[in-house]
Amino acid sequence: MFKIGVMLESFRLPLQESIQAAGDLEVDGIQLYATGGETHFSKLQGSFLKDFCKRLADARLEVAAVCGDFGGHGFTIASENVKRIDDSKRVIELAGKLNSKVVTTHIGVLPHDPTHPRYQLMSKACKELGLFAVEHGITLAIETGPEPANVLRKFLDDLGPDSGVGVNFDPANLVMVCREDIPKAVEILAPYIVHTHAKDGKNLQPVDPEILYGIFAGDPKPEGYKIGDYILETPLGEGDVPFPAYLDALRKHGFNDGYLTIEREVGENPRHDIAIAVKYLKRL
Numbered sequence: 001m002f003k004i005g006v007m008l009e010s011f012r013l014p015l016q017e018s019i020q021a022a023g024d025l026e027v028d029g030i031q032l033y034a035t036g037g038e039t040h041f042s043k044l045q046g047s048f049l050k051d052f053c054k055r056l057a058d059a060r061l062e063v064a065a066v067c068g069d070f071g072g073h074g075f076t077i078a079s080e081n082v083k084r085i086d087d088s089k090r091v092i093e094l095a096g097k098l099n100s101k102v103v104t105t106h107i108g109v110l111p112h113d114p115t116h117p118r119y120q121l122m123s124k125a126c127k128e129l130g131l132f133a134v135e136h137g138i139t140l141a142i143e144t145g146p147e148p149a150n151v152l153r154k155f156l157d158d159l160g161p162d163s164g165v166g167v168n169f170d171p172a173n174l175v176m177v178c179r180e181d182i183p184k185a186v187e188i189l190a191p192y193i194v195h196t197h198a199k200d201g202k203n204l205q206p207v208d209p210e211i212l213y214g215i216f217a218g219d220p221k222p223e224g225y226k227i228g229d230y231i232l233e234t235p236l237g238e239g240d241v242p243f244p245a246y247l248d249a250l251r252k253h254g255f256n257d258g259y260l261t262i263e264r265e266v267g268e269n270p271r272h273d274i275a276i277a278v279k280y281l282k283r284l
Helices: 015-024 046-058 078-097 117-135 149-159 171-178 182-192 209-216 243-252 270-283
Strands: 003-007 029-033 062-067 102-105 139-143 165-169 193-198 200-203 231-234 259-262
Touching (some): 003 270, 015 046, 029 259, 062 078, 062 259, 078 117, 102 165, 102 193, 117 139, 117 165, 171 182, 171 193, 171 200, 182 243, 259 270
Parallel strands (some): 003 029, 003 259, 062 102, 102 139, 139 165, 165 193, 193 259
Antiparallel strands (some): 200 231
């Protein structure tokens, strides 16, 4: 049986209210951002960490994964990588204290050409963090999104066996940005999948990942560019992610008891949308 999780920040509530909301939904676990807000890795220490863990235990929740995404352009800018890698190591250490085995992150837009200088820069960063993660019994999970599954698979294969780097499979990102066949993408990435996001969406017209993710990173928008003209995040079951076939593919390839963690980044009533998503997944 899959486990169902919820991204705490998706509730858009204060921390304690988010924990209570997740507990009320009777899910198995939560994912939290360790890169900002009340659960920043520098704050979630000492007595606050102990109290946080107790609140989770009281709500019968475990930590499915920790999000170590610091935004921006990921690991694609050499001058930023020293601090970004060091901060990511602190997130990995926190995940260990939370008894979580997964830290998820976006690494930036991966070039298709492995000889591209940015590809090598991203590889170097992931190798260092992956080895650090292995030392702490954790997998650094790259979230799917800006590149097709086969490009990410080659990158992971190039990192080599036992690299400590895996995949956080977000089917909505692959549908919205790359128009991927989701069951096929699962087949390609299966050996590396350690966590998933339960999210849905649609692609409205072909999109350039470099432009889209550049905007997400804070780059200026091209004149007249509207993200909503290209991608649309929807409630679960209302987008183009074929969830029954997707879950069948996960089962077929051995991801039978891992997490489907609900992430809801838009919408006026996220608590309602998350509750509907939990019911939808339980029905499946």
